[in-house]
Amino acid sequence: SQQGEEDPQALSIQEGENATMNCSYKTSINNLQWYRQNSGRGLVHLILIRSNEREKHSGRLRVTLDTSKKSSSLLITASRAADTASYFCATGLSGYALNFGKGTSLLVTP
Amino acid sequence: SAVISQKPSRDICQRGTSLTIQCQVDSQVTMMFWYRQQPGQSLTLIATANQGSEATYESGFVIDKFPISRPNLTFSTLTVSNMSPEDSSIYLCSVEYDSQTTDTQYFGPGTRLTVL
Numbered sequence: 001s002q003q004g005e006e007d008p009q010a011l012s013i014q015e016g017e018n019a020t021m022n023c024s025y026k027t028s029i030n031n032l033q034w035y036r037q038n039s040g041r042g043l044v045h046l047i048l049i050r051s052n053e054r055e056k057h058s059g060r061l062r063v064t065l066d067t068s069k070k071s072s073s074l075l076i077t078a079s080r081a082a083d084t085a086s087y088f089c090a091t092g093l094s095g096y097a098l099n100f101g102k103g104t105s106l107l108v109t110p
Numbered sequence: 111s112a113v114i115s116q117k118p119s120r121d122i123c124q125r126g127t128s129l130t131i132q133c134q135v136d137s138q139v140t141m142m143f144w145y146r147q148q149p150g151q152s153l154t155l156i157a158t159a160n161q162g163s164e165a166t167y168e169s170g171f172v173i174d175k176f177p178i179s180r181p182n183l184t185f186s187t188l189t190v191s192n193m194s195p196e197d198s199s200i201y202l203c204s205v206e207y208d209s210q211t212t213d214t215q216y217f218g219p220g221t222r223l224t225v226l
Binding site for chain 2: 030031033035040041042043044045048050088090092094095096097098099100101102103
């Protein structure tokens with residue numbers, strides 16, 4: 001499977017600032033999902049965006065998808081220390097396993 | 111969302127031994143997958159666990175090393191056989207309930223394996 005690329009690899013911001021993470025992929029998809037992982041534990045599903053959608057919101061999260069550029073972004077607004085984690089994008093086709101990006105490590109300092 | 115449990119949550123094993131990891135889901139699911147996450151890395155798919163038939167393995171993973179069982183629609187096991195320190199990783203199962211209604215995949219809490 002081909003993995004996507006995420007940038008930045010690491011991001012350090014202060015509480016209250018916005019955090020933007022980008023993801024690029026190579027294969028055809030019908031959905032793209034973002035996950036959070038705290039300290040090497042399990043993955044928490046954040047949001048799914050389908051290939052026919054351009055933007056999606058969930059609380060402080062905003063995800064965009066540009067299928068022509070094969071890229072997506074995750075914006076976390078008004079970040080909190082509790083948002084400190086690794087964030088992964090994963091692309092997929094229905095009924096198949098996901099292809100994961102390399103992840104962005106986010107540090108939010110008080 | 112799914113409630114997925116994995117046992118054990120962590121283990122420290124000796125080289126040459128085997129460990130079986132269990133994945134239990136709170137309801138029937140169509141698709142179950144096993145992933146490996148090596149230290150500091152992203153997730154890599156090991157195999158798709160098929161109910162009632164042999165698992166489908168990704169390139170680089172073989173049944174002799176990672177035998178998988180899926181006896182029903184709520185349970186699967188992954189065995190890491192003849193372990194070496196290179197097998198030290200987090201092993202995660204994931205599920206997709208019904209690809210016709212949702213593509214969301216949920217992950218278990220993971221099993222952190224250290225091989226000495």
